[in-house]
Amino acid sequence: MICLRCGYCCKSCMVVIVDDPEKGIVDGNLIFHDGMKQPCKHLVGDKPGEYSCALHDYPWYNETPCFSHGQIERGNTNCRLGEWILKHEIPENQKTTSIGKQESENEV
Numbered sequence: 789m790i791c792l793r794c795g796y797c798c799k800s801c802m803v804v805i806v807d808d809p810e811k812g813i814v815d816g817n818l819i820f821h822d823g824m825k826q827p828c829k830h831l832v833g834d835k836p837g838e839y840s841c842a843l844h845d846y847p848w849y850n851e852t853p854c855f856s857h858g859q860i861e862r863g864n865t866n867c868r869l870g871e872w873i874l875k876h877e878i879p880e881n882q883k884t885t886s887i888g889k890q891e892s893e894n895e896v
């Protein structure tokens with residue numbers, strides 16, 4: 789699967805991640821990233837399609853759950869979820885709340 793760097797997984801998935809990259813995968817250095825609360829602390833960037841992970845170049849990265857993340861189909865094809873998200877991306881200032889008001893209207 790080719791990740792299109794839309795950022796969805798690193799913002800929304802629940803996964804075990806390394807805390808301090810310099811320590812690597814050792815006891816006491818693994819934490820639970822709760823995608824319901826905030827983006828992963830290792831996510832770099834602020835634009836869908838251009839996000840990256842600060843851990844990818846560490847030698848132990850291919851032992852992490854993130855490295856094993858993929859989609860159902862075999863083959864090295866574009867992530868279908870990422871394609872959908874990038875196609876339907878909603879600018880931050882146009883997002884609506886559950887009652888239909890623009891978030892910017894609620895800001896003081």
Ligand code: SF4
Pocket residue numbers: 797798803805806821828829830831832840841842843854
């Ligand atoms: S460690 Fe990297 S790939 Fe895994 S959730 Fe965090 S930013 Fe994403």
Ligand code: SF4
Pocket residue numbers: 790791792793794795796797798867868869870871
């Ligand atoms: S949804 Fe797909 S393109 Fe987006 S971050 Fe996840 S794997 Fe990458």
